[in-house]
Amino acid sequence: MRLEYLTGNHAIAEAAIIAGLKFYAGYPITPSTEIFEYLASKLPTKGGVVLQFEDEIASINAVIGASWAGAKAMTATSGPGFSLMVEALSLAIMTETPLVLAYVMRAGPSTGIATKAGQYDVMQVRWAAHGNYELVVYAPWSVQECLDLTIKAFNVSEMLRVPVILLSDATLAHIWERVVIREPPEVSIVNRKKPKVPRDKYKPYEPEEDLVPPMACFGEGYRVLVESLTHDERGYYKATNEVQRRLVWRLVNKVLKNKHLISDSATYLVDDADYVLIAYGSTARSAYALIRELRSKGIKVGLYRPKLLWPLDEEMLINSTIKAKKVFVVENNVGVYVREISRVLRNKEVISIPIIDIEVPTPDEIFEVMKEWI
Amino acid sequence: MDIIHPLDRYLRTDRLPHIWCPGCGIGIVISAMLRAIDRHISEGHFTQDDVATVSGIGCTARATLYLNFDSAHVIHGRAIPFAIGLKVIKPNLKVIVIGGDGDIAAIGGNHLLHSARRNMDITVIMVNNMVYGMTGGQVAPTTPMKVYTTTTPYGNLEYPLNLIKLVSSLNTNYVARASVTHPHLIERYIYNALSRDGFSFIEVISICPEVFGRHIGFRNPVELFNKLKSMIKFKAKPSIDESDIVWGKEIVLGEYVNEYKSGFIKLLYGS
Amino acid sequence: MIVDRCKECGLCINVCPQKVLERGNEFNIYGYRYVSPKYIEKCVGCRLCEYICPDFAIYVEVDGL
Incomplete structure (x- = not known):
């Protein structure tokens, strides 16, 4: 090592x-x-x-x-x-x-x-x-x-x-x-x-x-x-x-x-989460930072982060969002992977947060959209 | 697999007869190539396990399906890069790329010129029938001017590519042109190509009675064969300037480049 | 002759300098009238037919060699 x-x-x-x-x-x-x-x-x-x-x-x-x-x-x-x-x-x-x-x-x-x-x-x-x-x-x-x-x-x-x-x-x-x-x-x-x-x-x-x-x-x-x-x-x-x-x-x-x-994925504080953010790659770093901030304010938010993007591990996704009232998919594009998430979580409210940012979308930018839904 | 014909040990005979039309020149080229390989093997230069054949897509590219070597039938135009991948990892392999003029000169033209520039240690055999055979008779970069094809129904307006001139202008060790009308020359040139390091390129002028023959009025294999034979001229030391092909005029066969420079593999690994 | 590989293209008949070969009257399993070495006694063993055959259908064995 x-x-x-x-x-x-x-x-x-x-x-x-x-x-x-x-x-x-x-x-x-x-x-x-x-x-x-x-x-x-x-x-x-x-x-x-x-x-x-x-x-x-x-x-x-x-x-x-x-x-x-x-x-x-x-x-x-x-x-x-x-x-x-x-x-x-x-x-x-x-x-x-x-x-x-x-x-x-x-x-x-x-x-x-x-x-x-x-x-x-x-x-x-x-x-x-x-x-x-x-x-x-x-x-x-x-x-x-x-x-x-x-x-x-x-x-x-x-x-x-x-x-x-x-x-x-x-x-x-x-x-x-x-x-x-x-x-x-x-x-x-x-x-x-x-x-x-x-x-x-x-x-x-x-x-x-x-x-x-x-x-x-x-x-x-x-x-x-x-x-x-x-x-x-x-x-x-x-x-x-x-x-x-x-x-x-x-x-x-x-x-x-x-x-x-x-299969490979990571979760963060999803067990009691009312809201689960789903993000992958560099964008997930901002989602993670936002969750820490919101948790400190008492809002129960968690993160599901697929590392294996394709094929999506549907079972892991379902288990990680089972208690969530709403699921947010944050992506640095016009909102495309959200289609795959919606396909699996068809009975849940899945909200796309597409943020085009030539750097990484910031936690504030994500929250700006998210706050209208929580 | 039954072994009857003297070349059967190099063929997957359970797959014969092959797909090529009656009188197609490709079989003549493959037969000559196998005799050249057989000569090397019987002289102890390498074994059957050391030979790798690679092809892309097209009539000629189907050859690798029938060859009893380690073989690859990959995608259109990309046989040369695949072959380079093989060669740099297993330098003791004798890597032979077989393809038609569409596969090697049109879609694969960029790879041809860059592998020639590198003097990469592979042998490329291009069977030139001056047309796209497998897709049913479209114009090729080697089609003579004025010829009617299914995609040039008013006659071909483009001057044909002279591969001998192109490859000779690069850093290659061996460039030769043969013709299916003279199979012993194909055999000799492939034998010579396989005897050296570096890049070797052999263009074999072939006959496609079914498609090209139909376009130019020689549907019968024997008539097309004899027409081509009448145009062929062999020269011991041909000049690049006489290598252009104009249908109806002289087609000059011979060894245009014949050198023994160090190939890429020797530069990469040392001797 | 390996008759079932012959496709009746006639190139071997065309190149044979001794006119040994002739188009046969019988059909192989693919429906081609395969070539037959009708005048085998005239063969000089030059192998032009073997070299020109695109189908690995004909080969020459010379006695005493």
Whole structure:
């Protein structure tokens, strides 16, 4: 264990190295670039490779290739870059390729304000890629969580053979905070399952009980077949209802049925709360400050903060708001994640507090809206 | 899997016959590529387990489905970055990218030129049939001028891309053009490409009787084959200036760039 | 000949310098009239047919080599 003073971006990079990162490919984009620069100087000294590509499309495809060569691999980007990456994200889902993508949100649409924060892309990150799938997305609220959730993102991606996204923002990217860094064996690191059958019996997409297939990599003699087309257990293209249904449902269910292993959220004083604020990422810091202030005035307010943003842990959400008369969803955007909350809490009064602020919405700004309802 | 044909050990024979139309040139290229690989393997340069083939989307890209190597059939245009990811992590792999002119030169053109610039240690085989085959006959960046396609029903107004000139202008070790009418040259060029470090690029002029042939009036594979053969000219040391392709005129085959500079992998890892 | 791989494109017949091959009269399981080496005695083992076949359907074995 050691203490360091880092930015959110540095913490993500540091955590990736602890998790066993061996390949980073990227294209510079504000506000994610420090992840790239930090790794460019540090990763080669740990036996890893860092490459700058011609665009984000090449970067994520190289990451997928490196993952199939057996390396833990990642890339980092922001909104415009993620837009370019989504086709390959769909490929990673289809081919069950473990990788981590650090998405540092900035103000949009389009080029927007590259250096300033926002939470506009919580829906884009979940839905932008084509086809149907479940995507694992974590949202940290502090530099410490940038570190912890990045390690978790790598572990989940290796465990489930899925791409995992760490959704940070421009504020977290550049604030400096004290971080506790734990390395193995103080922190557990998960590696992908390897085949247990002889080479001639191996099928690259044949799942075990947890719905996750063991993964052989290139150069190991298993004659793997990475297939973007709908495929059976061997990786052979089949255009039938049976194969399409079996594949798509397994890709979805391997995330949903293992949700208990990946779920993560935090609550603060929700047990007796009349009002529960729901917030994620950097905005949750202001919600937390507001709750402390209101509690000191005797108002019973609590906080539910999903760290696993997608898929939402519905049970945790319901349990954390069970006594609440009203639920407020605070976001630094026009109010988008509130739709997901309303879908689950359909019998509750769910109030959206959308605050567009190029820094972090302040506790006062949140209370300004909230006070009309309490 | 039944092993009958001498190349069957490199094929997933349970998936044959393949999807390509009768008389399609892609099978000729794959057959020549497998003989080149077989020669390297029998000479002890590498093993079948060391070969990785990567392709994007398109008719040619379907090749990887049939190859008994570690293979990847990824998304349109992105085979080269995937291949680079493989190569830098497992430098002992012989990484071969196979694709059509749409996959490699149009949507994947940016990756082609940047991997060539890096002298990245991969071999790119581009099968050029001058048209989009899988989607049913649309114009390609390699389609000759004036040709009628389904998306240029009034004739193609654009000058075709000369990949030999483009790739030769970059920091590559090997650039060659072959043709399906001369399979022994395809085999020799792929063999030569696989014998060296750095980036190697082989353009193979191919025939697509079903789609391109239909557009230009040579629907019969044999007629299209003989028409192409009549245009082919082999040169031992061709000049880049004669590498443009104008349908109906000479198409010059040969090794345009033939060097042995250090590749990217050697710069990255040292020798 | 691996008859069920043949697609009757005729390229092998076209390149054979000895006119060994001929379009057959029988159909394979996919409905193609596969090529047959009718005049096999004329074959000189040049393998042009094997090299030009896009379908891995024809190969040459030379006795005594």
